[in-house]
Amino acid sequence: MGWRGVLWLLLVFLSPGAARGPDPESQTRTHTESPRGPDPAAEVGTASQAPGTLAPRLPKQEAQRPSPLTDVSTLCVCDLIAEECDANCCCDPDCSSADFSVFSTCSVDVVKDDDHFCFQKTATYEMDLQAEPPKRLFQLTDKVNPSLFCLYTLNYKAALSFITPEFPNENDFDNFLTKSDNFARTKELDISHPTMLNAPTATKYMYRIPVQTSDSFLMLPCPLVTIHCTDNNPVGFLMNQIFRCNRRVTLEQCGEDKALSMAHYIQPKILAEPNSSKEIPITVRSVLLKSLNKTVTYHPQSDVLLQPTFVNISGLKVCTNVVLQLMYSITYTETGEITKADSHFLLGTISSTMLPLQQQFQVQFLQQNVKSFRVSGNPGYIPGQPLLAGFEKGSRIIQSSNRNRQITVFYSTDEQNCLLVEGLRKPILFGYNMMTSCKLRLNTTLNCQLVEERLKKLLMGQNFPQYVSSFGNSPVQNLQEWVPVRFFTQTLHRREPCVIPMTFEIKVKWTKYGSLMNPQARINSVTAKLTSNYFSKTELEYDNTMQVSTVVSFVDVSAPAKAGYKARPTIDAKLPSNFFFPFV
Secondary structure: OOHHHHHHHHHHHHOHHHHHOOOHHHHHHHHHOOOOOOOHHHHHHHHOOOOOOOOOOOOHHHHHOOOOOOOOOOOOOOOOOOOOOOOOOOOOOOOOHHHHOOOOOOOOOEEEOOOOEOEEEEEEEEEEOOOOOOEEEEEEEEEEOOOOOOEOOOOOHHHHOOOOOOOOOOOOHHHHHHHOOOOOOOOOOOOOOOOOOHHHHOOOOOOOOEOEEOOOEOEOOEEOOOOEEEOOOEOEOOOOEEEEEEEOOOHHHHHHOHHHOHHHHHOOEEEOOOOOOOEEEEEEEEEEEEOOOOOEEEOOOOOOOOOOEEEEEOOEEEEEEEEEEEEEEEEEOOOOOEEEEEEEEEEEEEEHHHOOEEEEEEEEEEEOOOOOOOOOEOOOEOOOOEOOEEEEEOOEEEOOOOHHHOOEEEOOOOOOEHHHOOOOEEEOEOOOOEEEEEEEEOOOOOOHHHHHHHHHHHHHOOOOOOEEEOOOOOOOOOHHHEEEEEEEEEEEOOOOOOEEEEEEEEEEEEEEEOOOOOOEEEEEEEEEEEEEEEOOHHHHHOOOEEEEEEEEEEEEOOOOOOOOOOOOOOOOOOOOOOOOOOOO
């Protein structure tokens, strides 16, 4: 052996592998490798180690397979009582051998790992009732998933887990507030707020951009977490909204509460465009006054601002001219410029029995020089939308501009007096069965003819329509798409000429029209029946109270769909001439 051989032997003995010796784990790795496959992250980490350095060793379970999301040996879904043994819960760690001896079965006998993996850890529980005393048997096994589509290895552990929710606390609550567009803000507005930064940089109003005023933003009170009002809710451009909320009021100090004064809501001046110098004042267009007995009158001088005033009337403490309802009507152009802002108020008188005070605030946006009309479906009716109705004139249908007033029913107040609810009406909504009623007191002083006229007007409205739209968007010029209303009258117990209308029934029959995947609701027929009753003078002397009611019902008359084929399927195949050779 020359000097070259000696040098080669020295290099072999001095190498790091010779000093470390054989790796016992590498010899048994083929027997302990995870069925889910090797961990790519571990392979990459090993390949990137510098020569002559040792990589940190992890336990075999962690290095060769992802950690299980749940340990099946400790998972126990029947453990419902803390620090106490649950009956027949074989996986409960609080149970002892004495507890297991009285078990009759295991309520949870198998707990498995994630079903997405090809190999799953399974914990099996059972009771050995033949033993004396009975005891619990536990076994932890690896089972093979028979599914063809399963996960052999998982690189991203969070892929099969739900996202951990974040919960706000007193330190980061404002951050959660900025992430929600529909969440009103409780703190004072800050110009550095992320959602407010979009408004000053815009050159014109766009959808959802807060409407600016000369000093801040136009606010619309709304409820926050509770039903109580918060006044720091900016109005978003083109966002029609309506809110109802309660407000705590001290009657003696109502004149000092700006949230009760109409002057507070018309004081801001809206900027025609973001950051522009053109200001649009808010004009008062109408003022309605509501008294304590719930009668509503029109205030002719809408330009006179009425202030809340505390009054003591014969020992009854009330506050007058309080804002009950407010509606902003903002007109804009197609270029995103605001040209007009109107306001409508309902002021009322409140007492201590009406506290806390409920207020309603609404904002609507109207495009300039555009007469829009909302439909109730396209084409079929949408459940919850009002029915469209009208009158025939020539070859077209005449409708009210307010679709909520085209076909209506009355609704009663708390007093349930039929003679006091005239004018209180609500629309008939498609698919919603309705019933409204009121009470009429009969006596000898009753003017039957006058009561009959008033009750007919109450049940049918001022003008009951002749036609109802078959679809939610039927054109007024197409009479064939409008269904005539068939009207019937019925009289019960004919005795004396005192006729009192008692019941008004409206029945709407509709069907599903079009594709099975996207059926459209179509009205087939509408019938209205007015039922009256005759009362004699003797019956009027009894001073009875009768119930007058309106009933609206929707009946689905759709026929079941039938499957059809253009042609019965056939097999068109030609066999080769020698297919049955050599038998034929």
